[in-house]
Amino acid sequence: MSGEYEEAFRESIRNPEHFWGAAAKNIVWYKEYDRVLTPGDPPFYRWFEGGMLNTCYNCLDRHIEEGRGDRIALIYDSPVTKTVIKYSYTELCDLVARCAGGLQKLGIEKGDRIVIYMPMIPEAVIAMLASARIGAIHSVVFGGFASRELAKRIEDAGPKIIITASCGIEVDRIIPYKPLLDGALALCTHTPSACIYVQRKEKMVDLKGEQEISWDQLIDAEPASCVPVNATDPLYLLYTSGTTGRPKGVVRDTGGHLVALSWSMKNIYGMEPGEVYWAASDIGWVVGHSYIVYGPLLHGCTTILYEGKSVGTPDPGAFWRVIAEHVVSALFCAPTAFRAIRREDPDGKYRAKYNLSKFRMLFLAGERCDPDTLVWAEEILGVPVIDHWWQTETGWAIGANCAGLELLPIKPGSCTKPVPGYDILVLDTRGDPVPNKETGNVVVQLPLPPGCFTTLWKNDADYIRTYFSAYPGYYLTSDAGFIDDDGYLWIMGRTDDIINVAGHRLSTGAMEEVLASHPDVAESAVFGVHDSIKGEVPFGFVVVKAGAERNKGKLPQELIALVREKIGPIASFKTAAVVQRLPKTRSGKILRGTIKKIADGTPYSIPATIDDPAILDEIKAILQEMGYPKQ
Structure with missing residues (x-):
């Protein structure tokens, strides 16, 4: 007898237009789309073509209009500055609208690029949402990236402006950002029209000339209204880390992104509007985009922006303090963080100091989860611990235990079920399916579901060559794994982690x-x-x-x-x-x-x-x- 998960999965593969059309009803559209899925020229599929909407409106304004403006939208928790600030949806929307107005005064228009090179501070989230509000395309670069890596991304994206901060803080170390940005611009042929600086008291900077503007100057503006954009217009570019030569700028569309994230918050993570969700990541990574900023706010949740060294933290009780203090319902983090906590506190004595009675689920992703860590976390927390698997390119989970649909038996390790929308196969080098429990190349049959990347920025050729040429008709994940007899997918690592002995x-x-x-x-x-x-x-x-x-x-x-x-x-x-x-x-x-x-x-x-x-x-x-x- 099939359950909710099996029914949803089969429907998503058999009739994706009906499945995702139903999911799209949770989004507010200025103009209804012409059709859910446009095949086009594979692999260039289009979701919700003809529709018009705005990401910022769906994340902020709609909640206020529906009477939830007093709900807390964002909690900024910064142990490195000993600061906790809470923003309601109304307060956050006001700041975002004024930031958007300031961007328009600087000449930013729909389709212009904005590079955001920021630490984990509220202004970073405000800048992202303000960019989305006026139809600009943001490209967030991990704060503190070296000048050379930052320069590559500036050169490729061609931003009209750059938004940054005077410094970042890592535990007890101040990282000045201006020398890094100045160094990057010296390596670029592209020159932005302005650089905006959030002045932090830990390290102020001297601003010179009309092209260097303070954040306070920027937001001293009339609030801007939301600008309708096409569902197929880009929302953001995100460059994959560790690239050499020309970086790969993953392009995320607007309509498919909102539909997928809205569906995932309820059906994968089991979240309800008003609950507190914490993704212990950085806005410079895809997790930060999807589940610090857009996903939780879209779903009407409270999201946590944590400024501190959450991976390998020197304080094994830091996670428990945040969960207890802010009444977190679900946490998303990397297995690395829990291995570090386990190393310092194997018996869970720090955990015992905090009341985590409202905490109900832990999700792990980012790299392979060893079974021992997963089992330890379950024992320490007394809640389901779910590994799930996804990539920068997909923007949300490819494999998961969809707790909001139906919590299936948990197998310890990097072990998941295919998420609805992802038709996953394991193939050998010839393109033939491998038997169950034999390792091969994990691929996804086209079309990819909504929310996945639509191309690489100004580089369709590399998009096709890198991801779709090895197995025509399939997306190559470059991960190796196998499917067991119960239909669970086990991810064993990148294909280059398979060795030949x-x-x-x-x-x-x-x-x-x-x-x-x-x-x-x-x-x-x-x-x-x-x-x-x-x-x-x-x-x-x-x-x-x-x-x-x-x-x-x-x-x-x-x-x-x-x-x-x-x-x-x-x-x-x-x-x-x-x-x-x-x-x-x-x-x-x-x-x-x-x-x-x-x-x-x-x-x-x-x-x-x-x-x-x-x-x-x-x-x-x-x-x-x-x-x-x-x-």
Whole structure:
């Protein structure tokens, strides 16, 4: 007997126009669309073509008009500045409208680009919504990005103005933004007409000339009304991190984006209007766009903007404090954060200090979730812990346990069900489906559902070549995984995380799961290194939990034996090393590719997104001591 999930999924694949047409009724349209799905020229599908709407109106104005203006829309919680500020929907809308008016005074029109290079402060959210209010296209760049990476994005997007701040704050460190922005502009041929600065008391800057404007000057303007835009018009550009050469600017449309996020807040996350939702991410990443800013406000929820080091936080109780203080119903964060908390507080003594009685669900995403971390989080919190899987390109979940539809049995690990709208297959290199429980390339049959990217900014050719040429008629996720006998999708890592050991294709993700199951291991990274006999062999780095230091000497041999027991001798896992920390990007992703390049002796550069370059020195020294790179 099929449940709500199965019925919804089948309908979304069999009759996507009916399914998404029903979902679109939750959105306020200035003009009804002509049709739900326009096939066009695959892969260039169009959703809700002919319709006109405005994102900011749906996120703010409509709630006020419907009598919910006094509801709290945004909570700014900044432990680094010891600040908590709450904004009602009416207050936030007023600030956004005045910001939008200021942008119009500067000559910003529908379709113009605005680069937002900001820390996690309310003005960043206001700028995003103000851009959407007048039909401009924003491109948010992670605050503190190095000048070179920022320059690439400015050059490609061609913004008319840039909105930034005088500084960012990371724990106890001040990061001046003006030198970074000045450095980026010096590398660009494109010159914006103005740069706007939010002056923060921690580090004020001198503004020179008419092109450098303070935030207070900007918002000293008459409020602007919402500008209707086409459903197919771009809302924002978001550049994928870690790109080389020309960056990939993911284009998100307006109508499909709103329909998908509205559906997801209710049906994936189980949220009701008025509840508090916290996505512990950054607005510079896709999670911040979808689930700090647009999704919660669209659904009439309260969203939390947290300025602090939420990944690898030095305070294991920081998460619990925010959940308890603001009565959070659901939290979305990366598994990395919970591995860090578990490392410092394996017994959950900090958790016991806080009343989390209103908290009912934890969602994990961003990288693979090892089963041990998921089970630990369930035990500590006493609520369902759900891993889900998605990408910058899709903008919302591809795979999830849709708790709002029907909470299905939870299998620990990076294990999900296909979300309605995503027809997922696992194919081999020839394009043939692989049997259940065999790892292959995860693809999605076209058309992609609403909310997914429609192209790359001014680069249709790369859009087709990168994502749709390997398997015509399918979107290539570049993730490897398998489907089990119950129809669950298991994500084992990026396709380049599959290593070939003596002709056997093995998942480094599966080995990481085994390492993480050891009681002393907090987190791990496995990657392939060159071997003259077998082609590749796996190498593992682990970080131990607090209190497990005494066992470090014996740990590598225990881990080798554990992999041999759980996966078998075929894995050829014979080398493991203990490190203090693993090198990660600021979004919490482990730099496995960079470690592999060090081991292989191939050229590499330190990514601009790394949180601490010095960690790589420890990794490099250990690899050299063990004989890598091997020629």
